[in-house]
Amino acid sequence: MGNYTELLRLLAYLVGIIAFAALNAAYLVWLERKEAAHIQRRIGPKEVGPYGLLQPLADGIKLMTKQLIVPAGADVILFKVAPLLILAPAIASFVTIPFSETLVARNINLGLLMIFAFASLNVMGVLIGGWGSNNKYAVISAARAVSQNVAYEIPMLITAITMVMVAGTMNLNEIVMQQPNIFKWYIFRFTASPLMPVAFLIFFICSLAETNRAPFDMAEAESELVAGAYTEYSGMGFGVFFMGEYANVVIGCSLATILFLGGWQSPFGVPADAHWSLFLFKPGILWFLIKLYLLCFTVIWVRWTYPRTQFYGLLNLSWKYLIPISLFNLLLTGAMLKVFQS
Amino acid sequence: MSGYFNDLFSGTKSLAVGMGITLKYFFEPVVTLQYPHETLKMTPRFRGHIDLVKDEETGESKCIVCGMCQKACPSGCITVEGEKKEGAKKKTLSSYTLDFTKCSLCGLCVENCKPEAITFSKDYNLAGPSREAYVFDLVKRMKERCSP
Numbered sequence: 001m002g003n004y005t006e007l008l009r010l011l012a013y014l015v016g017i018i019a020f021a022a023l024n025a026a027y028l029v030w031l032e033r034k035e036a037a038h039i040q041r042r043i044g045p046k047e048v049g050p051y052g053l054l055q056p057l058a059d060g061i062k063l064m065t066k067q068l069i070v071p072a073g074a075d076v077i078l079f080k081v082a083p084l085l086i087l088a089p090a091i092a093s094f095v096t097i098p099f100s101e102t103l104v105a106r107n108i109n110l111g112l113l114m115i116f117a118f119a120s121l122n123v124m125g126v127l128i129g130g131w132g133s134n135n136k137y138a139v140i141s142a143a144r145a146v147s148q149n150v151a152y153e154i155p156m157l158i159t160a161i162t163m164v165m166v167a168g169t170m171n172l173n174e175i176v177m178q179q180p181n182i183f184k185w186y187i188f189r190f191t192a193s194p195l196m197p198v199a200f201l202i203f204f205i206c207s208l209a210e211t212n213r214a215p216f217d218m219a220e221a222e223s224e225l226v227a228g229a230y231t232e233y234s235g236m237g238f239g240v241f242f243m244g245e246y247a248n249v250v251i252g253c254s255l256a257t258i259l260f261l262g263g264w265q266s267p268f269g270v271p272a273d274a275h276w277s278l279f280l281f282k283p284g285i286l287w288f289l290i291k292l293y294l295l296c297f298t299v300i301w302v303r304w305t306y307p308r309t310q311f312y313g314l315l316n317l318s319w320k321y322l323i324p325i326s327l328f329n330l331l332l333t334g335a336m337l338k339v340f341q342s
Numbered sequence: 343m344s345g346y347f348n349d350l351f352s353g354t355k356s357l358a359v360g361m362g363i364t365l366k367y368f369f370e371p372v373v374t375l376q377y378p379h380e381t382l383k384m385t386p387r388f389r390g391h392i393d394l395v396k397d398e399e400t401g402e403s404k405c406i407v408c409g410m411c412q413k414a415c416p417s418g419c420i421t422v423e424g425e426k427k428e429g430a431k432k433k434t435l436s437s438y439t440l441d442f443t444k445c446s447l448c449g450l451c452v453e454n455c456k457p458e459a460i461t462f463s464k465d466y467n468l469a470g471p472s473r474e475a476y477v478f479d480l481v482k483r484m485k486e487r488c489s490p
Contacts, residue, residue: 035368038367041367304364320346
């Protein structure tokens, strides 16, 4: 009987997460187009369904009916594996994301570490896709993506180490439980380090770079590299890349929510006399999703505000600003922990 | 070293200003025209291709078949033909053909028309399957325009 429930749990997780990832990819594209349009004072998709809400469906059908073309001279296996290498780790990462106190597929003690381990596979997908396409633009893009990811993984991991030091655990659910209201969110935990908002900013910037989102979309620089590593992909090959990219955005934003913004906790805390019918006070998936999508909104907002800079500008930002500041924050946090908590 | 921090703070500030501007625009009303559903009303001075003006009294064209438009046209895209009807004093227009593929919209024909029988139309939604679709029979167009 025990095995049976395990199997059910696995099935529920697989179906739930894949549906969540696919829906997110579809509707983040919709959100992206709508948001971009309104920032440019247009309307955006509006013809297919009310407010263009069925547009992702139409796009999906279009992508699925297109032929998957493998260019001559491409490395067929690598070419076909690459999109999966971006999507699969993202889906696997959802295992440890606590959507609410109880809604988590596997509450792993090393959840944070696992997510970073999977996230580092992401760049492998871009590299293999670029290399396997046998296309000069794709190879240039892949090389750029790798050096960019190397540069941005460092400050991100340093910030993550800082957070682990403060929280004392890598279990994501426990990290969330330590932040019961807005004043105890780690972004405002000034007793741990006065630079916490900066740490959040660094983490956020790095997650933009890790997911190859603009202004860090060196891998896909449309204006100079056609579509970068995705140049040779057609139909659902490209669709899977896209799904992977958006799934990674969701993972990055979930992680930022969990580490800094209190995850599924309500910002007002839970007042002792709170009536449970006051839905807003109830910690749970609602708050998690609100925070998650506010961050996703910001990710898109950033993309439609800033132009892509030159490549060395991105490396400068990482090596000259983000890494020293995050290292300083690490030292400061360590010192403050030593002084105030021991 | 001070340059480093100056860059850091001024850079952060300018990025924040940029985000502010786009957020402001996000909440501002849309300025685009939803083209196939809405169309702009063309201004009075809009120069489309030419059209014949109907004489409200007779219901026919005001054209006196003087041929000045045809002569003035630098591209030679206007062909006017008239006939003298039995018992009439003046010629009446029998056909007025505009080859819009050659027209440069200079407006010399309109300027030269003494009885003000031609004007610019406000029609800008032009699409056709062949070159011949742009050889307009303006008499027919005038009748179609006035009939419904």
